[in-house]
Amino acid sequence: MKTLHIASILALSTALTFACGDDDESSPVGAAGSAGSAQAGDNGGGDGPEAGGNAGSGQGGATDQGGATDQGGADAQGGAQVGGAGGVPTETCEFGNYGETAEGGAAGAGGAGGAASQGFELVGTWEEEFVGTVEITSSFWNSSGIAAYDSEANVVYTQTSCDSEYNPGAFSKIVYTEPTDDAFYYCTAAFGLKTLAEAQDSEATADPEDLEAGCGASGFPWSKVTR
16 A cells, blocks of 8 residues: 555656656747847847847937038138229219300300300390290300300300200200391201300201201201290
8 A cells, every 4th residue: 555655656756757848848948139239229139938039229329410511611602792893974064154245245165255246136035936935145045055156147056054954064056047027036956065166066057948847957947036
């Protein structure tokens, strides 16, 4: 009886030993996981249930965003700009010092006097159609200065005032008819000239026989004024 009991204990011990051996073979200890990648920390561990992977997790080193963006250097538009060209100088307007002369002529621009005459025959107050009052002295034709005149040749040279809207400071050549019955006709044969000399040298003419279309080469009518 006692012998049978001992045999049963030995048989049970042997069975337990084999059972433990089977568990060890079916569930081996997992190998230690390998260190994660320095860059991404992938799941580089082993397959074991105990000490397996996920060893690396740092996602590697810091992203290299390197040095500062190079915006150095002078701007393409840097440096002094080249100065613009100077403008065209503006011509100075010089209006003659017009006044009466001993000969009754007009003091011309810059001292040029009128032609010898018994006096300027157009002196007086006149009326021109569509224009209004025309005031003529030995020195002025309205606001224009009389630079020179010749009553024998029926010609007068005027200079526009410097504040005139049109052709300031310019000279004109005016041809006129002999005053008759307190009226005369005149034609501005040339205008916009720079000097008195240019006006006096002008070959522009007017035909007193054609008062309707004989004023200058363009065929304008003569202007009539009455006292």
